[in-house]
Amino acid sequence: MNPESLSFIFLNAFLINNFVLALFLGLCPFVGVSAKRDTAFNMALATAFVMFVSSTCAYAINLVLTSYGLEFLRLISYIALIASAVQLVEMILKKFSPTLFRALGIFLPLITTNCAILGVALFQTSRGYDFLQSVSFSLGGGAGFGLAIVLMAGLREKLELSILPNITQAAALSMMLAGILSLTFMGFAGLGTTA
Amino acid sequence: MANSTNKDTPVTMDIFTAGIWKENPVFVMMLGLCPVLAVTNSVENSLAMGLASIFVLVCSNALVSALRNFIPKQVRITTYIIIIATFVTLVDYIIQAISLDLYNKLGAFIQLIVVNCLILGRAEAFASKNTFGKSVISALGMGLGFTLALVMLGGVRELLGAGQLLGYQIFSLNFQPWVVMILPPGGFIVLGSWLLLINYVELRKTGKLIATDSASHCTVSQPRS
Numbered sequence: 001m002n003p004e005s006l007s008f009i010f011l012n013a014f015l016i017n018n019f020v021l022a023l024f025l026g027l028c029p030f031v032g033v034s035a036k037r038d039t040a041f042n043m044a045l046a047t048a049f050v051m052f053v054s055s056t057c058a059y060a061i062n063l064v065l066t067s068y069g070l071e072f073l074r075l076i077s078y079i080a081l082i083a084s085a086v087q088l089v090e091m092i093l094k095k096f097s098p099t100l101f102r103a104l105g106i107f108l109p110l111i112t113t114n115c116a117i118l119g120v121a122l123f124q125t126s127r128g129y130d131f132l133q134s135v136s137f138s139l140g141g142g143a144g145f146g147l148a149i150v151l152m153a154g155l156r157e158k159l160e161l162s163i164l165p166n167i168t169q170a171a172a173l174s175m176m177l178a179g180i181l182s183l184t185f186m187g188f189a190g191l192g193t194t195a
Numbered sequence: 196m197a198n199s200t201n202k203d204t205p206v207t208m209d210i211f212t213a214g215i216w217k218e219n220p221v222f223v224m225m226l227g228l229c230p231v232l233a234v235t236n237s238v239e240n241s242l243a244m245g246l247a248s249i250f251v252l253v254c255s256n257a258l259v260s261a262l263r264n265f266i267p268k269q270v271r272i273t274t275y276i277i278i279i280a281t282f283v284t285l286v287d288y289i290i291q292a293i294s295l296d297l298y299n300k301l302g303a304f305i306q307l308i309v310v311n312c313l314i315l316g317r318a319e320a321f322a323s324k325n326t327f328g329k330s331v332i333s334a335l336g337m338g339l340g341f342t343l344a345l346v347m348l349g350g351v352r353e354l355l356g357a358g359q360l361l362g363y364q365i366f367s368l369n370f371q372p373w374v375v376m377i378l379p380p381g382g383f384i385v386l387g388s389w390l391l392l393i394n395y396v397e398l399r400k401t402g403k404l405i406a407t408d409s410a411s412h413c414t415v416s417q418p419r420s
Contacts, residue, residue, distance in 0.1 A: 022379045024233035028312050031225060075287070075306055076280040083273060112276075115229045115310040122303045167394040167404070171225055175387030182380040 006136040009129070013140030016191055019116045020148035021182040026116030030149055030178070031171055033107050040153035041146070042100055043107060046089055048142025051117050054078075054085045055138030058121035059131055078121045086112045116145055151181060210329055214336030220313045221344035221386075222393055227313035231345060232382035234304050238361045241349030243297055245342025247290065247305060251282045252314050252338045253331060256322040260330035263323050275318045276309070283309045313341060351385050352376045 019025045026047070033043045061077050090108055093101040101108070111117065120141045124134045155177055164173065220226045227248075234244045255278050259266075266274050287305050291298045298305070308314070317337055322330040353359055356376030358366035375381050398404040 024229050024379065024382065025307075027228040027232065028226075031228065072284060072288070075284050075309060076277060079276050079280050079309055080273070083276065109272075112272075113310045113312050113315055115307050118307060118310050119303065122306055126303065167391055167398060169394060172387055172390035172394055175383050175390060179380045179383030179387060182383055183375070186378065186380065 004133070006132060009133055010136045010140035010143075011191060013137050014144040014147070015185065015188040018144045018148055018185050018188075019119065019141050020145055021178065021185045023119065025119040026114045026145055029107060029110070029114055030145075030152060031174055034149050034152040034156055034174070037150065037153040037157055039103060040149045042104055044142075044146030044149050046093070046104060046108065047111055047114060047116070047145055048139075050082070050085050050089055050111050050114075051120055051138050051142040051145075052135070053088070054082045054117055055120050055124060055134055055141075056131075057081050057085065059124065059129075059134045062125050074125070078118060082117055082121070083112050116141065148181070152178065155181075210333045211336040214333060214338070215340040215343065218337075219340045219344060220337055221341060222390060224313075224316075226316055227311040227341065228386075229307065230304050230311060231341075231348065232379075232386060234301055235345055235349040235352055235382060235385075236356065236377045237353045238346060238349045239297075240300055241345040242342070243290070243301060244304065245338070245345045247286045248308060248311065248314070248341055249335070249338030250286055251279060251308055252317065252341075253334045254282045255279045255314060256317055256330045256334035257327060259318045260322040260325060260327050266323075271323065272315075272319070275315055275323075279314055279318070280309050313337065347389060348382070348385050351389075352381055356381060 017023055020030050029043060034040050058078055058081060061081060065071060065074055086109060120138050124137050129137055218224060221231050230244055234240045258278050259275055283306060290305060317334060321333055354365060355373045357372050358364060358370040
């Protein structure tokens with residue numbers, strides 16, 4: 001498959017180089033919000049939306065910064081951009097779906113420090129993607145994050161009902177589970193050359 | 196260290212040592228996991244990442260605590276993030292100048308120090324409420340604890356995954372490396388194993404260790420989040 005094609009970029013971010021399980025981005029919400037399946041799903045939706053908005057805006061900002069030779073401001077402007085995108089999502093949710101807004105609670109503002117989102121913006125810049133490629137990359141990344149967190153939440157819901165030795169308390173067992181999930185996802189590497 | 200006392204409460208060793216083990220940012224608080232897993236495939240990378248994080252942590256906490264009376268409450272998070280981003284940009288260019296090879300190995304993860312929850316968390320929870328001296332000492336302790344955790348992971352992964360430590364061959368050449376340890380799953384599994392080991396030691400010390408079979412009939416383990 002052509003590594004530049006839109007479908008490959010999507011598939012690459014979605015499965016082959018999954019943000020959570022292969023690149024270790026966005027682990028904090030992955031461990032923190034994956035206790036219940038529906039919360040995890042809502043979190044995934046909000047994250048994917050912020051990812052899409054900030055990735056498209058980051059593309060535009062990068063064009064402006066490069067044309068003025070201000071590359072050293074890239075990091076600061078991306079972070080400011082993501083913080084405002086999260087604020088935007090917060091306002092939209094508050095207006096149109098107050099129940100979802102309450103369900104996500106503290107995790108909504110914490111999307112700002114989700115490294116997957118800054119990761120998308122930084123990777124698309126360093127790989128020199130054009131606009132459509134960036135869109136495809138961010139959609140794939142959001143879908144991949146959602147897949148990983150929902151899978152994890154499903155597994156953890158099952159775990160709550162099983163009897164475990166108490167050395168597996170806190171996050172120890174979640175980490176082992178994530179390791180096994182990550183091993184499984186390595187199987188997708190056969191889908192194409194890793195870009 | 197003890198010389199930098201302030202008027203209210205003395206700076207004690209406790210603040211410094213808390214971060215290293217008792218409140219270790221990785222093993223106890225589970226903060227800043229992304230770089231912990233992503234760059235620890237060798238001891239060298241772990242050390243470099245740890246040092247970069249210490250620098251950003253100490254500088255940003257120092258500045259935050261120095262400015263803590265001037266920053267309005269409403270915009271504090273934004274201000275912290277911008278302070279942190281400034282120091283990260285500095286580190287980014289410094290590492291690029293010192294060793295381009297290392298820079299390429301760590302990749303985007305140097306810039307991703309910005310979103311390391313440990314640094315923002317310490318700025319919000321400690322530096323914004325405490326004096327300059329205390330904040331610097333605490334940040335130094337936390338940073339050392341973070342580096343310790345990184346090296347503990349990096350050591351195991353490099354030893355098992357390549358048979359080397361810091362590039363020196365440890366096992367004989369007949370050793371078949373566990374390549375999976377250097378790959379992403381190894382990061383999760385090694386961190387999980389360290390956490391299991393730490394839980395085991397802690398629980399044995401307090402005498403609360405329960406094996407599965409003795410607990411299987413009477414208690415269902417409590418759901419933990």
